[in-house]
Amino acid sequence: MEIFFVLLLGVLWGLALGIIPTAGPSTALLTGFAFVPHFYNDPYLAIIFYTGMVAACTTGDTWSSILLGIPGSSSSAATVLDGYPLAKQGKATYALSAAFTSSTLNGLFWGSLVFFLMPVYAKLLLLFGIPELLALNILAFVCVIFLTQNRIMLGFVGLAIGLVLGYVGIDENYGPRLTFGWQYLEDGINIMIMAAGLFAMPEIVDMVAGKSKLQKIQGDFKQVFDGIKVTFKNWYISFRGGAIGAIVGALPGVHGIVADWLGYAQAKAHNKDEEFGNGNIKGVIGPEGANNSVHASSFVPTVVFGIPGTPFAAVILAIFYLLNFNLGSVELQSDTKFYEFLAVGYIGGTILVGILCLLLARPITYILRVPTKLYAFIIAALIIWSCYQVTHTYNDILILIICSVIGLLSKTLHINRPAMLLGFILFEKIEALTYQTVGLYNVSTLIQRPIFLCLVILIGLAICYGIRYINNNVKNKEK
Amino acid sequence: MKKMFSMLSALVITTSLMIGSAMADYRLIIPSPQGTGTSIWGQTVAAELEKYLGEKIIVEHIKGAKGNLGLNTFNEKYKGDKKTIVLAHGGNADAWLIEDVKWSFYDWDPVLIQPYNITTTIKKDFDWQNETLSLADCGGCVPETLAWAVLKGWDNINFIRKMSPGAAKQAWLRGEFNYIREPVSRHIKNTLPMVESGEAVRLFNHGLFTMKGFKEDPNWPDTPSMTKLYEETFGEKPSGDIYDAYVLATVWREGMQKGLYMHKGANTKQVTKAFKKMMKNKESREYLESKLGQYPMYFGKDAHKVLDRLYSYVTKDSLKALVDFASEKMQWSTAVYVESKAK
Numbered sequence: 017m018e019i020f021f022v023l024l025l026g027v028l029w030g031l032a033l034g035i036i037p038t039a040g041p042s043t044a045l046l047t048g049f050a051f052v053p054h055f056y057n058d059p060y061l062a063i064i065f066y067t068g069m070v071a072a073c074t075t076g077d078t079w080s081s082i083l084l085g086i087p088g089s090s091s092s093a094a095t096v097l098d099g100y101p102l103a104k105q106g107k108a109t110y111a112l113s114a115a116f117t118s119s120t121l122n123g124l125f126w127g128s129l130v131f132f133l134m135p136v137y138a139k140l141l142l143l144f145g146i147p148e149l150l151a152l153n154i155l156a157f158v159c160v161i162f163l164t165q166n167r168i169m170l171g172f173v174g175l176a177i178g179l180v181l182g183y184v185g186i187d188e189n190y191g192p193r194l195t196f197g198w199q200y201l202e203d204g205i206n207i208m209i210m211a212a213g214l215f216a217m218p219e220i221v222d223m224v225a226g227k228s229k230l231q232k233i234q235g236d237f238k239q240v241f242d243g244i245k246v247t248f249k250n251w252y253i254s255f256r257g258g259a260i261g262a263i264v265g266a267l268p269g270v271h272g273i274v275a276d277w278l279g280y281a282q283a284k285a286h287n288k289d290e291e292f293g294n295g296n297i298k299g300v301i302g303p304e305g306a307n308n309s310v311h312a313s314s315f316v317p318t319v320v321f322g323i324p325g326t327p328f329a330a331v332i333l334a335i336f337y338l339l340n341f342n343l344g345s346v347e348l349q350s351d352t353k354f355y356e357f358l359a360v361g362y363i364g365g366t367i368l369v370g371i372l373c374l375l376l377a378r379p380i381t382y383i384l385r386v387p388t389k390l391y392a393f394i395i396a397a398l399i400i401w402s403c404y405q406v407t408h409t410y411n412d413i414l415i416l417i418i419c420s421v422i423g424l425l426s427k428t429l430h431i432n433r434p435a436m437l438l439g440f441i442l443f444e445k446i447e448a449l450t451y452q453t454v455g456l457y458n459v460s461t462l463i464q465r466p467i468f469l470c471l472v473i474l475i476g477l478a479i480c481y482g483i484r485y486i487n488n489n490v491k492n493k494e495k
Numbered sequence: 496m497k498k499m500f501s502m503l504s505a506l507v508i509t510t511s512l513m514i515g516s517a518m519a520d521y522r523l524i525i526p527s528p529q530g531t532g533t534s535i536w537g538q539t540v541a542a543e544l545e546k547y548l549g550e551k552i553i554v555e556h557i558k559g560a561k562g563n564l565g566l567n568t569f570n571e572k573y574k575g576d577k578k579t580i581v582l583a584h585g586g587n588a589d590a591w592l593i594e595d596v597k598w599s600f601y602d603w604d605p606v607l608i609q610p611y612n613i614t615t616t617i618k619k620d621f622d623w624q625n626e627t628l629s630l631a632d633c634g635g636c637v638p639e640t641l642a643w644a645v646l647k648g649w650d651n652i653n654f655i656r657k658m659s660p661g662a663a664k665q666a667w668l669r670g671e672f673n674y675i676r677e678p679v680s681r682h683i684k685n686t687l688p689m690v691e692s693g694e695a696v697r698l699f700n701h702g703l704f705t706m707k708g709f710k711e712d713p714n715w716p717d718t719p720s721m722t723k724l725y726e727e728t729f730g731e732k733p734s735g736d737i738y739d740a741y742v743l744a745t746v747w748r749e750g751m752q753k754g755l756y757m758h759k760g761a762n763t764k765q766v767t768k769a770f771k772k773m774m775k776n777k778e779s780r781e782y783l784e785s786k787l788g789q790y791p792m793y794f795g796k797d798a799h800k801v802l803d804r805l806y807s808y809v810t811k812d813s814l815k816a817l818v819d820f821a822s823e824k825m826q827w828s829t830a831v832y833v834e835s836k837a838k
Contacts, residue, residue, distance in 0.1 A: 142668060189825065452655055
């Protein structure tokens, strides 16, 4: 009963934040950070609360994409293209129903594959030695630069800034690094504050600036059934979208936003004779399939290797660390309860939110009627409060302001923020793994390690693919 | 503009109110991140102690700089505060010996001290006397580094920089490392099955600190202390600068593995009284032992005696040997010999 109650709370929190335009899972987790101390007595309940929150947020962000034409989060942007026109045509219920069905089914299918098999994936960690872990971290850097956006230089800039920010702190044996005499910085910049500044605060600015017209929910239960029916009829589009999302999410360091666009692109590519962008339901089913599975599968690199695939995963990493679940460590391998609760949180959250969305369609629209500026105010207050929990000093707020400025500038200048966050998080790991690899191995021992060699080849392929893809895009634009 | 200003004001007022509501009675500063062994220890003790203290204890984590950030905050920001307690662990004790920190145990009153012990296990096939040992440079591993330096000589050690205990453990499980160091509770949970199946051998521990000095740990009757292992292996007692440094680093880290301190003139008596009541209660005592291990807890006058005993180990020669080792062998650029610390 306690588990269900905590799950319900997590789902309601995630759903509420997911419904609010532009506030995605990262924002939901950041606003829910202040609850962490309440779970110290039973940290396993926290797993259910926070994973349920992510699952609910993932489904909930469809509301504003379809009814307001504003992405509920960065990973549901593609749904807007056909979902909003459908709503304008009076088919909002139809679009929402199809979206929830596609999202929930893929969430259940890929979520089950991810979470019930997580203990098996976790065994991978012991196959990966120190050089393999170093190569995997470098692969994450390469992926985030070359596979997530067209501007490679801006990817490098983002990564470089992230690495410099990750360097801030204290080297245990060599003393302070880039702290400028500010003692607070000796502990480094906190991940929560960094993620809040880079992602959540720019989202809040968007909320304040955003203008939109809410489409009414029209239609009866027939539209609900039609939406479910059309998703089952086009199950392959939904499933392919889900498969794409699952692959993208499982790649370490690849930001989830590409998944829904790829899900949309595959729906379009396989229906070349149909018009998209003016209310084609397939343009909703494809990306919504990817939207949920990408979040589910991004738990794999995060839990097994401690490499967050998405910004929300970085926040999960930080929250779980505080609860003594050190993601990417061998201690977790034998903790079967951890994996069970992770599965219950995500799968249970997906089912619960699917039911809530279908049953509470009309009341939920009231949330969207409230001006987003008001939400911006509440969310900003919660995030500031959450960040203050880090050291309980006003230094936390000051760092949040600095990170927010960096986030806003990066967003304006199109600097790759996921690369920045990943560089920041992985700096310490990469530095340590480099020292360890150099200390324990040499070239002749490294070339005898097949997994290491495979990863090096993958790094090369990812670079080549990224360069080729971008060159093709440039040529297409010139044409 | 007016609207913007009023929203901003409301934001400031709301968050200030939320922040203000966190102010409370007693405060426990933990200079380690949440989730670590020290943090769990502190939160467990604080939650139980509250019941006997009759007042709330707010736990505040101020991590960073090997714990120096939290200890500095206690020393400076809460100087003279009668209700602030700080938790220092064995790693802080070694940092105090090796570095020129801004705080000192001399300035505080100990409320409670709990000694501990760490055991070192090796792979069964590892010939520790003749093969090169890859040794992790983790922050709190100074006594282990010195122990191995005494047993093998520094030239036979491949010292791997920037390797946390967690990373070393992974390397051990993957076969990249031939040894692992663990507190007793973790050893029982993780490595004992390997020892029982014959895959690994417990080689040494550091012994158990008592008022009369170190003795063989009764929890591990089949495992010698490092000193005893040396005697059994080489037929003579260990000696020299590195051994002196080992004794000093070990006695401080293990002797005060977990300690609670308050400023002089603070409500120490009230807290000690609450501790006495807590430890007299069978239920509370058994609960704490189940969570923290069955190691003695010294509080009140006994904690003072433990601290005095630890100070007696800090001689100019042993301190110099420890700082020189940290600086020259472990490459700690932060290592500084401060003569005034020695008796």
